[in-house]
Amino acid sequence: MEQWLEWARGPAFKFAFVLMVLGLIRHLVLTVAGIVQALYRAGDKKIPYKMVFHSTLLWLFPFKKLNNRPWYSIASVVFHVGLILTPIFLLPHIELWKRGLGISWPSIPHLLADILTLITIAAAIGLLAGRLGNRESRRISRAQDILLPVIIAIPFVTGFLAMHSVWDPTAYNAVMFIHVMGANVIFALIPFTKLGHIVLLPTTQLVSEVGWHFPAESGRDVTIALKKENVPI
Amino acid sequence: MRKYPYYVEPYEETERPRKFLEAFAAILKHSNYGFVLDTYTRTSTKCARCAGICQVFDQSGDPRDVPCYRSELLFRVYRRYFTLGGMVRSRLHNGFMLTDDYIDEMAEAVYRCTACRRCKFACPMGVDHGLMTHLARWILAEIGVVPKALVVATREQLQGKTGNTSAIPVVALKDTCEFLEEELIENYNLPAKFPMDVEGAEHVFFPAVSDYLLEPDTLMGNAAVMHLTGGSWTIGTGYYDGINYGLFYSDALLCRIVSKEAAELKRLKAKKILIGECGHASRSAKAFIPTFCGGKNAPPVINIMEYSHKALLDGRLKVKAGAISERVTYHDPCNIARSKWIINQPREILEAICKDFVDMVPSGQMNICCGGGGGTVSIDEIRAFRTGIGGRKKAEQLKATGAKYIVAPCANCKKQLREVCEDNGLHDMEVVGLHDLVLKALDLEAYGITPVDKTGKEGEE
Numbered sequence: 001m002e003q004w005l006e007w008a009r010g011p012a013f014k015f016a017f018v019l020m021v022l023g024l025i026r027h028l029v030l031t032v033a034g035i036v037q038a039l040y041r042a043g044d045k046k047i048p049y050k051m052v053f054h055s056t057l058l059w060l061f062p063f064k065k066l067n068n069r070p071w072y073s074i075a076s077v078v079f080h081v082g083l084i085l086t087p088i089f090l091l092p093h094i095e096l097w098k099r100g101l102g103i104s105w106p107s108i109p110h111l112l113a114d115i116l117t118l119i120t121i122a123a124a125i126g127l128l129a130g131r132l133g134n135r136e137s138r139r140i141s142r143a144q145d146i147l148l149p150v151i152i153a154i155p156f157v158t159g160f161l162a163m164h165s166v167w168d169p170t171a172y173n174a175v176m177f178i179h180v181m182g183a184n185v186i187f188a189l190i191p192f193t194k195l196g197h198i199v200l201l202p203t204t205q206l207v208s209e210v211g212w213h214f215p216a217e218s219g220r221d222v223t224i225a226l227k228k229e230n231v232p233i
Numbered sequence: 234m235r236k237y238p239y240y241v242e243p244y245e246e247t248e249r250p251r252k253f254l255e256a257f258a259a260i261l262k263h264s265n266y267g268f269v270l271d272t273y274t275r276t277s278t279k280c281a282r283c284a285g286i287c288q289v290f291d292q293s294g295d296p297r298d299v300p301c302y303r304s305e306l307l308f309r310v311y312r313r314y315f316t317l318g319g320m321v322r323s324r325l326h327n328g329f330m331l332t333d334d335y336i337d338e339m340a341e342a343v344y345r346c347t348a349c350r351r352c353k354f355a356c357p358m359g360v361d362h363g364l365m366t367h368l369a370r371w372i373l374a375e376i377g378v379v380p381k382a383l384v385v386a387t388r389e390q391l392q393g394k395t396g397n398t399s400a401i402p403v404v405a406l407k408d409t410c411e412f413l414e415e416e417l418i419e420n421y422n423l424p425a426k427f428p429m430d431v432e433g434a435e436h437v438f439f440p441a442v443s444d445y446l447l448e449p450d451t452l453m454g455n456a457a458v459m460h461l462t463g464g465s466w467t468i469g470t471g472y473y474d475g476i477n478y479g480l481f482y483s484d485a486l487l488c489r490i491v492s493k494e495a496a497e498l499k500r501l502k503a504k505k506i507l508i509g510e511c512g513h514a515s516r517s518a519k520a521f522i523p524t525f526c527g528g529k530n531a532p533p534v535i536n537i538m539e540y541s542h543k544a545l546l547d548g549r550l551k552v553k554a555g556a557i558s559e560r561v562t563y564h565d566p567c568n569i570a571r572s573k574w575i576i577n578q579p580r581e582i583l584e585a586i587c588k589d590f591v592d593m594v595p596s597g598q599m600n601i602c603c604g605g606g607g608g609t610v611s612i613d614e615i616r617a618f619r620t621g622i623g624g625r626k627k628a629e630q631l632k633a634t635g636a637k638y639i640v641a642p643c644a645n646c647k648k649q650l651r652e653v654c655e656d657n658g659l660h661d662m663e664v665v666g667l668h669d670l671v672l673k674a675l676d677l678e679a680y681g682i683t684p685v686d687k688t689g690k691e692g693e694e
Contacts, residue, residue, distance in 0.1 A: 027275065034268025041265060044523035044531075059357060068285045068355050076280075076357075137281030139296045140305060145279045192318075197276040197358060204276060204359030211269035211364050214524050219485030221263035226256060226375060233388045233486070 001173040008180040009096075016187035023191020024199045031203050035210050043216030047209055056205040072134070075126035082120030083152065086113055087183075090159075110163075117160045124153040144193050151189070154182035249376055250331040254314055256375035261315060264484065266368050270311045273365070276358045277301065277308065283352040283362065288601050288626040289345060300352040300362035303342045306335075307369045340378045343369045347623055348481065348607030349567040354599065366607070370482040382611040383478045387486055390474060396493075397442040397474035406473060409445050413453050421677065422685050425453075425460035430501065431467035436535075437498050438468050439475035439518070440509025441644035448647070451510055454668025458541050461680055462549040466507060472497040475514030476644070480521070481608035488525040491518060495526040506534045510666045512566025512643035513608075519574065536569065538642055538667055542578035545585060555588040556674035559637035562591050564627075564650065565600035566643035573598050579642060579667050586674035593630045601626050603641070605649030620656035624649060628657035642667045 039045055058064060066073040087093055091107040098104040108116075128149045131137045158179035162172060189195060197204075215221075223229055261267045283300040284290050290298035297303070313319040313329050322328055343366050350363035373379065386398035395402050401409075410427035417423040428434065444452055459466050472493045479487030498506055506522065508515045515536045523531040544550035563583055569575040576597045583590050595601065604624025609615065620628075631639060631654070639654075641647050641664055650664045677684045 031268065031272055034271060038265040038268060043525055044520075044528055046523065046529075055359075059359060062357060065357070069280075069282050072280070073282070131280075134281060136284040136290070136296060136299050136302075137279065140279045140281060140299060140302045142279060194276055194278050197278070200272055200276050201358065204272060207269055207272045208353070208359050208361040208364065211265060211361065212520070214264055214484055214521075216488075216525055216528070218260075218264040219483070219488035219525075222256075222259045222375070223485050225259035225263060228375075233384060233391060 001170055001177065005173050005177045005180065008177055008184065012184050013180065013187075016184035020187040020190045024196070027191060027196050028199045028203075031200060031207065035203070035206060038210050038213065041215040042210070042213035044213055047206075047213070052206050052209050056202055059205065060202060069130070069134075072127070072130035075123045075130060078119055079123035079127055079149075082116045082123060082156075086116045086120060086156070089113070114160070114163070117156050121153055121156050121160070124149045124156070148189075148193065148195065151182065152186060155179050155186070158182065249333050249336055252376045253331065253336055253372060254310075256372050257310065257315070260368070260372060260375070267315075269364065270308070270315075273304070273358075273360050274308045274312055274316070277304070277360055278358055279305070280357065282357065283355045286352055286355040288349075288351070288604070289347065289623050292622045292625045293345075297338075297342050298345055300346070301356075301360070303346060303369075304360060304362045304365040306339045306342060307365055336373070336376075336378070339369060340373050343373065344380060344607075344609060344612075345618070345623075346607060347567075347602045347604060347609055349602035350571050351567070351599065351602065371484055374482045379482050380608070380612045382613070383482055383608050386476070386611065387478045387490075390476070390478075391486070391489055391493075396472060398476045398478070399442045399446055399474075401442060401445055403470045406445060406468075406470070409449075410468070413449055413456065416449070417453050417457060420685055421457070421672070421675070422682050423457055423460065423675075423677070425456040427452075427456055428467045430470050431465075432502050434467035434501065434503050435465040436467070436505045436507035436540075437494075437501055437503045438466050438507045438509065438537075439473065439494055439514065440537075441476050441511035441514050442474035443476070443644050444509060444511075448510075448644070448666055448669075450669040450672060451666035452668075454666065454670075454672035455509060455537055457672050457675060458537075458544065458550060458668065461551075461675065462541075462544040464540065464544075467501060467503065469497040469501050471500055475508050475511055475518070477514060477517035478608055478611075480513050480517040487517060487521055491522050491525050494518060495522060495532060498532050504532065506532055507540065508534065508536050510537060510642035510668065511645070512568035513606075513645060515575070516568035516572075520572075536575055538575055538579050538582070541668070541671060542582055545582055550671075551676040551679040552582075552586050552671065552674045553676045554585060557587045557638070557670055558589070560589040560591060560635060561587045561638045561640060561670070562593055562631070562634040562636035563596070564593070564603065564639055564641040564643075564646055565596055566641065566646050567600065567602050567606050568643075570598055570600050579640070582667065582671065583640060586670060591634050591636060593634055601630055603627050603643075603646040603649040604653060605645055608645075610645045610649045616652060616656075619649060620653045624653035625657070628653050628659060631659060631662060632657075637661065637663060638670065639664045640667050640670060641665075 062077065089108040090113050094104050094107050131141055158175050162175045162179060190198060279301055281299060281301060287298060287300055309329055310331055313323060346366050348363055348366055352362045389400050390396060390398045393400060414426060417425050477487060477490045479490045494506055506518055508518050519534045522534055541550060561583055563580055565576060604627050605619050609619060639650055639662055641650050647664050654662050
């Protein structure tokens with residue numbers, strides 16, 4: 001088991017993490033290139049950047065936007081806070097980084113980490129319940145929408161168990177193996193699922209705004225491409 | 234599921250999916266939608282928060298009306314046929330395939346939407362479902378799936394003899410304007426003119442052309458304000474229609490129609506485009522004349538309400554405070570309010586002339602659509618849907634205000650709201666334009682005009 005755990009923490013983690021970073025860089029580069037190309041082609045290049053920036057901030061910190069489906073929205077915000085803070089500022093994780101790359105940063109107390117972990121798990125369950133309990137969102141959900149909260153909850157549950165229960169070493173290693181592999185699977189899935197919003201969310205408001213700025217010749221070009229120049233309306 | 238009949242122009246039934254994909258491919262190649270679809274398909278999270286804000290879904294409860302579901306109809310086609318992942322996946326297992334039925338479903342979904350764009354404010358991922366509906370409608374239009382009412386109007390506007398959507402010939406236009414001038418003299422002692430083809434005027438006026446048939450009071454109000462404030466304006470007999478259904482179903486036509494406005498402006502050597510009381514006419518000119526007619530060098534576009542508001546502020550427009558004693562409410566047309574362009578200007582005018590002005594909740598940028606947006610108001614076949622489902626929420630809002638006058642500065646909204654009032658039992662309400670009320674509230678004495686004694690006149694009749 002120990003070798004398996006070492007493999008999960010070593011090569012598997014490196015592979016998943018690098019895959020995530022490269023995938024996210026690709027997402028970001030493609031989106032920024034798309035925006036630049038669209039602006040270059042647009043007939044009207046004037047963008048209300050201030051308004052776009054404002055609405056981007058509003059959605060990055062969506063505390064004013066909780067009014068619609070409030071319980072679901074609050075669960076989502078809590079989920080994100082736990083999801084971002086806990087893994088990054090947990091002491092054992094920072095020690096791993098220190099051992100591997102020699103970098104470190106301040107950690108949060110264990111008790112806080114425990115509380116965050118529990119509320120993240122609760123929020124994941126809440127999100128799932130909100131999705132499946134609501135007729136519209138159940139109807140439009142895809143497989144990934146239902147599976148992702150479950151997969152994301154796995155490292156949190158196993159991490160909590162590993163920190164708190166008295167296990168014999170084999171069982172502890174097994175739990176840790178699930179914990180690490182769960183995280184690896186999440187990293188690897190990020191570029192291929194909606195989790196890509198990790199880097200794309202700050203761009204979407206601008207994308208939507210630029211999307212309305214059409215190329216001056218778009219209509220004519222499409223008409224010509226479809227050979228409809230002389231076709232009456 | 235119940236389908237509403239859209240009377241569509243005849244099209245070849247065969248090979249529609251192939252043609253749809255060809256049109257989609259051409260549009261992706263020559264326009265800017267590709268990267269938008271890429272970003273949206275990568276981030277769309279299917280949380281259904283947009284369902285809670287959509288007035289159509291609110292009343293119908295039909296999953297087809299969830300904005301995200303509607304956009305997904307397009308995303309699915311995009312993923313399958315235009316992304317690498319989709320193509321690989323289709324080789325691995327029998328996945329999604331574009332069929333005739335699917336196209337029908339999409340057509341139904343995008344024309345149930347009123348394109349009011351309110352759902353944009355509910356999407357945590359910033360997906361603009363209005364933009365996706367706009368795109369889907371264009372692709373469908375290229376394979377001939379468009380409500381007939383819209384095509385017939387646009388055909389007359391671009392290919393017909395009269396060159397406008399209501400098929401009003403120049404002779405009839407001049408007749409109408411002369412008649413309105415006489416009315417202004419008779420009823421208000423106001424020698425206001427509708428100047429025709431004045432070269433070098435500052436503004437060229439493009440109302441929704443249907444106003445010449447249906448809204449004499451609005452037009453008289455426009456002329457009176459222009460006359461009393463010394464505004465330099467003209468109506469071009471070469472082209473005098475602000476309506477632009479291209480905004481609702483095709484960028485290609487949107488471009489051709491706004492270009493006609495810019496060309497008329499150039500012919501008359503005028504400086505600004507002045508749009509009458511009409512939401513989509515205003516937005517299509519304001520947002521897309523810069524796009525299609527020269528970017529930075531495009532002529533400025535203003536709405537008549539902006540003009541009157543400015544005249545009121547700098548004192549050129551003199552009105553009697555509290556001249557309208559009945560309760561008045563204001564309906565924001567989505568196309569001018571959603572972008573925060575015109576929200577406060579008409580309210581300030583109304584507050585100056587009304588004793589009892591009440592706002593609806595919500596209003597302004599977050600207003601509720603009349604239920605006939607996105608061109609659907611022209612489709613008479615779906616009136617029951619428009620007033621029963623699309624406009625029900627608006628009817629409740631209107632009822633709550635208890636107003637006598639509903640000011641709706643938009644030709645589409647006016648028609649729709651009248652039908653909404655009729656079908657929802659709000660018979661005491663009257664839908665009017667902003668300038669209808671301004672005309673009644675003009676302080677004519679301040680301009681040295683003796684008003685006509687109306688009480689005596691009514692007695693004669």
